[in-house]
Every structure is written in structure tokens, then in C-alpha cells.
Amino acid sequence: MSADPRRERRQELHGYIAGLCLALILSAIPFAAVMTGALPRAGIVWTIAIAALCQVMVHFRLFLHIDLSRSHRDDLQLILFSLLIVVLMVGGTLWVLGNQRAMMG
Amino acid sequence: MIHFLFGELGYNALPFYSAIATVAASVVVLGAVVVVGSITWLRGWRALWSEWLTSVDHKRIGIMYVVVSFVMLARAVIEACVMRSQQAVAYDSPGFIPPEHFAQLFTTHGTIMIFFMAMPFLIGIYNFAMPLQLGARDVSFPVMNSISLGLTSAGAVLMMISLCLGKFSTGGWTGYPPYTELSFSPGVGVDYWIWALTLSSLGNTMTGINFAVTIYKKRAPGMTLFRMPLFCWTALCISILMIFAMPPLTVATLMLAMDRYLDMHFFTNALGGNMMNYVNMFWLFGHPEVYILILPAFGVYSETIATFSNKRLYGYTSLVWATVSIAVLSFTVWLHHFFTMGQDGSVNAVFGIATMLIAIPTGVKVYDWLLTMFRGRIRLSVPMLYASAFMILFVVGGATGVMLANPGFDYQVHNTLFLVAHFHNMLIPGLLFGMLSAYHYWFPKAFGFRLNEVWGRIIFACWTGGFLLAFMPLYIVGALGMPRRSQEFFEAVYQPYMYVALAGAALVFCALASMAIQLWTSIRNRDSLRVFAGDPWNGRTLEWSIAAPPPEYNFARIPKVDSVDAFYQAKQQRTAWRAPDEYFDIPLPANSPVGFLCCVSGGAFGFALTWHIWWAVVVSALVFFGSIVLRSFNRDTMRIVPSGEVQETEENWLLALSETPPVANEAMFTTANRGLVREPV
Known part of the structure; x- marks a missing residue:
């Protein structure tokens, strides 16, 4: 295998790992918000909504490879x-x- | 033990509760026996299995879809005739059909006509013609295509079984709860309806995905979206509609199933159920479905009108945008199916106006077709007759649609025969006529011989006359207030109209019989009707540039496209029918039994759930998913057609083509037409 595809593969893998980490963090935030109860009720709802939207973006960008190109x-x-x-x-x-x-x- | 083996199924499921049911069931059983018997007699089982049931060729799958739809059309037309006869004698009299049986009839008639006649018909036609028009060798997912066919057929088989075992739902084709909940409909009827619909809607969703991907990924080089034939544009729009509109139906029927099987309360009266949400979800599917049914006919007319006027389609771009805007608007009007359900006037007004807006792009289309015909060299072929009848009748239906879009008017005529007349007025000219003209138009391409012209005209006359007689009176009695689905009525003034409508039903039955006769005589005289050269109508799009019937690989060399009507342009520039410089091996998808297995196990799954035979539910589900999982381990999914074989097939055809005398435009419908038409000057 030449160097080029290997580098491409590594980049791809990095992308997936970054996606996984971001997805986990974005799932952890709403859970934390609900379980700790640190925020008022409206705050929790907005946190979940925003985290969900970001989650969708992360999936599109890093897993489904959708961008503006x-x-x-x-x-x-x-x-x-x-x-x-x-x-x-x-x-x-x-x-x-x-x-x-x-x-x- | 017996209960474990057979669930709720017992002797009382047999159709001996009424003479009509017994006769109907016997006809089904007899029909099945005759089919099985004649296949055995013709020693056709091996060919049926290897060339049809396991085939993943889009052309064969398309033809099988149309066969399913013809069988179901026959049943539903006969049911319509029975209902018309009942209403003709139902003035102040119970007639010959008891109310419960009458309710089964209108439920099966509607369910079959929408899900098992219209949908398979249009999917079959697209399956056959669309890849050919795109210059592709198959759809993107050939095996999934065969699974879709399997699921739709499983639903159709379930409908046929329901005629023999148990009673069908009496809840209408829409199956509104709470009437269809367990407390009001305890029998198996609603379960039959749920599983038949669920199976077919899953199949249709997959078809939608398949068609959309095919159009995005498999167009011939040079064929940009705006160089696609309009028929393919409608395919793209309806596949997107299917992808988004079928899931609400699947979800709604499954939620109803959960209410009935698992004691849930989505749509029940008590315990927080909301049956209005069922109606809402059903029509979130149901309205886009209307356009899934009608856009294909628009596509067909756009092809046939251009071909038989010998003119380029007028206003191609405006037709594309009209199609697209109808598709998008179809998601904004579902509430007009339940104006009377209790939302306030401003909600109704918004949806009423949105509904009226749809008349604008539709009007654009009608003008475009008229202007395509203007100063064209019109040949009144059978498809052209259907197109002209459609343009007149559809405008009438559309006008009544705009009337119904006004909530005030709708309050007056909702649930009357006016509505029944309206939607038959849309669906018969706007779907069935389109599909029948597609059948006449592409039959020679599919089988290599034309359908009998005279019988084609007789069928057309019977359908149009029958439609007019059967449904125009219903507008009048509907406006007079006669409720739809009445098994008996007490107003003497309705009676004469019911006689006229019965005469119409009789004519429609003649149309059905004529279709059988036409097929029979055309097959018998196929040698004099052959059009092997492949272009019997002086066609404009790529499917006419190959032999009829087409070779299994469709195109020996994938064509290059640089305009709309690519083939017509090539004929003008005398570059059509060129032999390729070189022949290559062509890889094709190999046959697969997965679709057939899914059909059998999916049908068994629905049947077992209907009758609560739990062991069979488990077994059939395992077979269903097992066959799909096992298939995914099979890596040997392609088959090569060697270049030598391609060369031989193509050279045979090109030789025959060069020896075919082109026929004059005027003689197109005579036996002189061997598949090549001289361009008129």
C-alpha cells in the first residue's frame, strides 16, 4: 500500500474518532443536565434541544460526510x-x- | 393443542355464512386451481421459477407488478358492479346484500383499488420503462426491487385469502378508529386490512428509495436532470413522495395494531387515546398518495402526447416545475380530507387556500399539453384517445375539487356521493386512463408485438362511457344529499340516477371483459403484430432505440445524451441505430430467490398475526429476516453476459432492422407496422 491511501485512511479514522467523541459529549451534556438538575426546567429543555441539533450536525458532517462542497x-x-x-x-x-x-x- | 396450532382459525372462518360469499370464495379457489393446473399442464414451473419469480430484471419485475394489478383490478371492478346493483334495487328495500357484507365490499373495493391495483400498476410501468428511458441497465438495487414486489404481492394474496377465510374489515379503506378498535370490530377483518396495508406500504417505501437512487445515480452520461424525459421527472417526484408519505401510514396502521394486539390506547375512546391523530396521520400519507397516483399519469401523457403529436413537448421546464411544485404542495393540504373534524375556521381556511393553489400548476400542465398538440401531426392512437378524454374529464374533476376545497361547501357535501364522484373523477381519468395508455404504449416494447387496435378502441369507449354514466349521476345525487356507502336509501328521487349508474357499471364491466379479449386476440395474432425493430410509434426517448422486446442487458453500449428527446434527435441527424465499434462483457445482477422468500414469509407473517397463530409468526419472521441476512453473505451476486453473446444478439437485431420497411405515418396502426416509422415531411 502506498503512503497516500494510508494517510487518507488515517484522516478518515481521525474523523470518525472525533465524531464519536463529539457524539458522546453531546449525549452526556443533556443527561448531565437532567440528572444533576443544576439548571431550571426551561434551561434543561433548551440544553437538550441545542445538544440534539448539534448532534445531528455532527452526524451529518463526520459520519455521513455531508458538507457544502x-x-x-x-x-x-x-x-x-x-x-x-x-x-x-x-x-x-x-x-x-x-x-x-x-x-x- | 388445536388452539396452539390454528390460533383463532376454525370451521366458522369458512365462507358459508352467505351465498354471495361462498360463490366469491369459490371463484378465488377455482381461479387458483386453474392457474396452478395450467402451469403444470404447460410444464411451466421451472421456467416460472427461473425466469420470473427469482428474476431481478427490472423489466420482468415491472411486468409482474402489472399482472398483480390486473388480477386485483378484476376483483375490485366486480365488487363495484355488485355494489352498484345493490344500490339500484335498494330504494326502500334491503336488496340482496346485508349491510355488513356491503361494508366489506366498499372496504375491499377501496383498499384494493388504491393499494393493490393503482400502486402496483404505476410501479410496474415505472419499473419497466424508467430505467430504459434513463439509458440504464437496471435499477440501483435489483434485489430490493424484487423484495418490494414480494411484499406488495404478499399483501395482495392476503386480500384474496380474506375472501375465503374469515370476514374482511367493514371500516372503509381508511379504517378510522375508534370503529376499527377491538371493542367495536372484534373480528379478524381489521387485522387483515392492517397487515395487507403494512406489507404493501413497506414494499412501496423501498420502491421509492430504489427509484430515487436510480434516477440520481444511473442516468446515462450527458443526461442532466433537465434532460430527463418528463416521465422520469414524475418518477423522481413520486419516489420522494413515497419515501416521505408511506412511513406515516405504516406508523398509523402499526399503532392501530398495537392498540388491538397489545392493549395500548393510541386511538381508543378511553384512557387518553386520540382517534383524531389517526385521521391526521392517515391523511399525512393519504394526500401525498393522491399525487403518487396522479403524477405518473401526467408523466405518461407527457410522453404519449409528444410522441403522437410528433412534436417536442411544449414548455418542458414549466412542466417540470409544475410537477415539482405539485409534489411539494401535496404535503400542505392533508387537512382538507377532514374539514369537518372540529378545528376552527382559520385552520380550515389555510388548508382550503393551499388546496386551491394546487389547481395552478395543474392548469399549467393542461395548457402545456394542449400547446404540444397545437399544430402537431396528431395520430389518434389509443393512448392519444385516453389523453384527450383525460384532459376534458380531469378539468371537470379538478373544478369540483376546487369547489370541495371551500370548507363551507365541503360541510354540505362531505360524506355524500358528491365526494365519491369527485375522487373517482380524479382517479379514473387521472390514474387508470394514464396507466391504460401506458399499457398500450409500452406493451409492444415489453413483448415485441402490438395490442389489437380495434379492441383498444372498444376498451377506451367502454371505460369512458362507463365512467361518465357511472359517476356523473353521483354528482347529482350527492348534491341532493345521498350519503356515500348506503346499503339502503329511502328517497325516491335518487332511484333513476342509480339505474344510470348501474348501466355505467355494466359498461365498465364490458371494458374489463374487452381487456381480456384484447390480450387474448393479440397473443393469438402476435406474428402479424410483431414490431421487432423496436420503434413502432416513431418514439422520442431512449427506450425506443433498442429491440422489442429489449435484450436483458437493455443497451449493448450505454448511450450518450445531449438533449431532451435524445433518440428523436439522433434519428433526425441519422446517427440512430449505429452498431457499436466494439462489444464488451456486460455484468448483470444474478437471479435471487430472496424476493420470493420474502413474499411467502411476509404473507405467512401477516396471516399468522391475523389469526393469532403465534408459532407461525415466529417461524415466518425468522425466515423473512434470515433470508435477508443470509443473502448478505452471498458475494457472488453478478452474472456476466459474454461479449460474443451481446454481439450476436445485437447483430441479429440490426440486420432485422435494416430489412424492416419503414411504414408511413398514416399506416402506423396497420399490420404493415413492423416497428419502424417513416418521419413525415
Whole structure:
């Protein structure tokens, strides 16, 4: 094996290890926030939400290798589209069912 | 012990509770016996196994999908005729079908038509034609394709078994709880419905993934997204819709299953269940599903109108954007299926306006098609007849759709036959006509001979006439207030319309019979209808540039594309049908029994769950997952077609091509058409 692919492989491995560490840290933070109870309730919710978003970014960037480069533009578009649909479905459901609940109350 | 072996299954599951059920079940059993018997008589089992059931060739999988859909179409049309007959005699009289049986009929009719007629039909057509149009040798995941077919067929088989053992659901094709919960529907019917739907929706999700990846990764060199035929664009849009819209259905049916099997309370009346969330989730799937059904027909019409007008498709880019915007908008309107469920007026208004917006891109499409025909050399082929009927009828249906999008109007006619007329008006011209024209259009490509023209026209006349007679009266009685799904009614004024609708149903039955006759005569006279040269309609896209039927590897050399309508341009520049300079070995995916195993074990899994036969549930699940896991250890998944064989096949075809006399445009529908048409001047 020549030097080049080996270096590439090592870089790839570094990327995965960094991803794993970040994923673990980002999982540990919300757990810690809940278990220690150091923050007020709203603070805990926001911490979990932000950690979850960062977690998604880490997975996309380091595990699925999605970035802003030209060759990954298709993947990025698909992810943005998925995001749109998820927002429509989840947001719409919350809106509709919440409204029905309010009408029944 | 007996209970362990057979679960809830017992003698009382047999269909002897009514004469009609007994006859229906006997027809199914007899049909199965005839099929098995004739395959044995023709000694066809080996060929069936090695060339069809284990095949992963996209063309064969597509054809099998269409076969499944034809069988199911026959059953559902007959059910429709039975229901129409009941309603024709149901004025102030119980008629000949008891209410419970009538409810089973409309439930199976709807379930079959959507999930086991429409979906397999359109997936089959895409499977056959899309890779050919893209210049690809197969879809991206051929084995997964065969597993998808297996799961859909398993669902269809479950539907057929439900006719013989036990009673089907009476909850309508939408299966709304709490009626479908255990407390109101204790029998096996809803379980049949749940597992048939779950199996087919899993298969459809995988098909969506497969098609989307194929379109992104397997286009011929030079074919950018904006050089794809419009049919492929609709394929891309519906695959993305399938990927996102099928999971809500799978989740909703599985949650309902958990309510019924595990005593959960997602949708029950008591203990915090919320049945409105089921309706919400069902239509989160259901509305995009409407466009999964209709966009394929738009794609087919875009191909056939351009081909048979001998003109480039007018407004290609606007058609693409209209398709894409319909696909996206389809996720924003699901609430219009339950305007009356109790949300406030402002929510209804938002969804009503979003619904009306969809009429805009659809209108763009209709104008584009009209302008494609404008000053074209129109040949009134069977697909062109369907396209013209579609454009008129679909506009009528669309207009009633815009009426229904107004929540105030919807409050008046919801749950009446007006709605039934509306969605049949969308789905028959907007799905079935499209698929039937695709069937006539691509049949010669698939089998190497054309379908009989005269019978094609008779089928068209029966379908259009039957549709008009059967559904136009329903608009009137619906506006007069006749509820849908009535087994009996008491208003004398509805009665004459019911007779007209029955006449329509009879014509539709004639259409079904004519389809069988057409297939029969076309097969018998196939030698005079042969089009081996492969281009019987003066086609514009890549699938017409190869032999009919196509060789298993599709293209000896992957074509290069530098415009929309690549093949037509090549014909104009006289660069079409060039022999390749050199022939290469072609690797193809090898046959695999995994799809068939998944079909059998998936079907057994659904059946065992339905009847609570727990040992069979475990065994079939093990076989299902085991066959997929074992398959992943098989590294020998490709097969090589040697270059010598490719060369021989291609040279035979090119020789035949050079000896085929091109037929004049006007004689396209005569037996002189051997698969080559002279370009009109």
C-alpha cells in the first residue's frame, strides 16, 4: 500500500474518532443536565434541544460526510427537503391537534 | 393443542355464512386451481421459477407488478358492479346484500383499488420503462426491487385469502378508529386490512428509495436532470413522495395494531387515546398518495402526447416545475380530507387556500399539453384517445375539487356521493386512463408485438362511457344529499340516477371483459403484430432505440445524451441505430430467490398475526429476516453476459432492422407496422 491511501485512511479514522467523541459529549451534556438538575426546567429543555441539533450536525458532517462542497450538493438538497417535510408534518400535526384540543376545551 | 396450532382459525372462518360469499370464495379457489393446473399442464414451473419469480430484471419485475394489478383490478371492478346493483334495487328495500357484507365490499373495493391495483400498476410501468428511458441497465438495487414486489404481492394474496377465510374489515379503506378498535370490530377483518396495508406500504417505501437512487445515480452520461424525459421527472417526484408519505401510514396502521394486539390506547375512546391523530396521520400519507397516483399519469401523457403529436413537448421546464411544485404542495393540504373534524375556521381556511393553489400548476400542465398538440401531426392512437378524454374529464374533476376545497361547501357535501364522484373523477381519468395508455404504449416494447387496435378502441369507449354514466349521476345525487356507502336509501328521487349508474357499471364491466379479449386476440395474432425493430410509434426517448422486446442487458453500449428527446434527435441527424465499434462483457445482477422468500414469509407473517397463530409468526419472521441476512453473505451476486453473446444478439437485431420497411405515418396502426416509422415531411 502506498503512503497516500494510508494517510487518507488515517484522516478518515481521525474523523470518525472525533465524531464519536463529539457524539458522546453531546449525549452526556443533556443527561448531565437532567440528572444533576443544576439548571431550571426551561434551561434543561433548551440544553437538550441545542445538544440534539448539534448532534445531528455532527452526524451529518463526520459520519455521513455531508458538507457544502459541490459534489455533495445533491445530498444537501435532499436533507434540506427532508427537513422541510418534517417541519410541515410535525408542525402541522401539532397545530391541527392543538387547535382541536383547544376547541374541545 | 388445536388452539396452539390454528390460533383463532376454525370451521366458522369458512365462507358459508352467505351465498354471495361462498360463490366469491369459490371463484378465488377455482381461479387458483386453474392457474396452478395450467402451469403444470404447460410444464411451466421451472421456467416460472427461473425466469420470473427469482428474476431481478427490472423489466420482468415491472411486468409482474402489472399482472398483480390486473388480477386485483378484476376483483375490485366486480365488487363495484355488485355494489352498484345493490344500490339500484335498494330504494326502500334491503336488496340482496346485508349491510355488513356491503361494508366489506366498499372496504375491499377501496383498499384494493388504491393499494393493490393503482400502486402496483404505476410501479410496474415505472419499473419497466424508467430505467430504459434513463439509458440504464437496471435499477440501483435489483434485489430490493424484487423484495418490494414480494411484499406488495404478499399483501395482495392476503386480500384474496380474506375472501375465503374469515370476514374482511367493514371500516372503509381508511379504517378510522375508534370503529376499527377491538371493542367495536372484534373480528379478524381489521387485522387483515392492517397487515395487507403494512406489507404493501413497506414494499412501496423501498420502491421509492430504489427509484430515487436510480434516477440520481444511473442516468446515462450527458443526461442532466433537465434532460430527463418528463416521465422520469414524475418518477423522481413520486419516489420522494413515497419515501416521505408511506412511513406515516405504516406508523398509523402499526399503532392501530398495537392498540388491538397489545392493549395500548393510541386511538381508543378511553384512557387518553386520540382517534383524531389517526385521521391526521392517515391523511399525512393519504394526500401525498393522491399525487403518487396522479403524477405518473401526467408523466405518461407527457410522453404519449409528444410522441403522437410528433412534436417536442411544449414548455418542458414549466412542466417540470409544475410537477415539482405539485409534489411539494401535496404535503400542505392533508387537512382538507377532514374539514369537518372540529378545528376552527382559520385552520380550515389555510388548508382550503393551499388546496386551491394546487389547481395552478395543474392548469399549467393542461395548457402545456394542449400547446404540444397545437399544430402537431396528431395520430389518434389509443393512448392519444385516453389523453384527450383525460384532459376534458380531469378539468371537470379538478373544478369540483376546487369547489370541495371551500370548507363551507365541503360541510354540505362531505360524506355524500358528491365526494365519491369527485375522487373517482380524479382517479379514473387521472390514474387508470394514464396507466391504460401506458399499457398500450409500452406493451409492444415489453413483448415485441402490438395490442389489437380495434379492441383498444372498444376498451377506451367502454371505460369512458362507463365512467361518465357511472359517476356523473353521483354528482347529482350527492348534491341532493345521498350519503356515500348506503346499503339502503329511502328517497325516491335518487332511484333513476342509480339505474344510470348501474348501466355505467355494466359498461365498465364490458371494458374489463374487452381487456381480456384484447390480450387474448393479440397473443393469438402476435406474428402479424410483431414490431421487432423496436420503434413502432416513431418514439422520442431512449427506450425506443433498442429491440422489442429489449435484450436483458437493455443497451449493448450505454448511450450518450445531449438533449431532451435524445433518440428523436439522433434519428433526425441519422446517427440512430449505429452498431457499436466494439462489444464488451456486460455484468448483470444474478437471479435471487430472496424476493420470493420474502413474499411467502411476509404473507405467512401477516396471516399468522391475523389469526393469532403465534408459532407461525415466529417461524415466518425468522425466515423473512434470515433470508435477508443470509443473502448478505452471498458475494457472488453478478452474472456476466459474454461479449460474443451481446454481439450476436445485437447483430441479429440490426440486420432485422435494416430489412424492416419503414411504414408511413398514416399506416402506423396497420399490420404493415413492423416497428419502424417513416418521419413525415
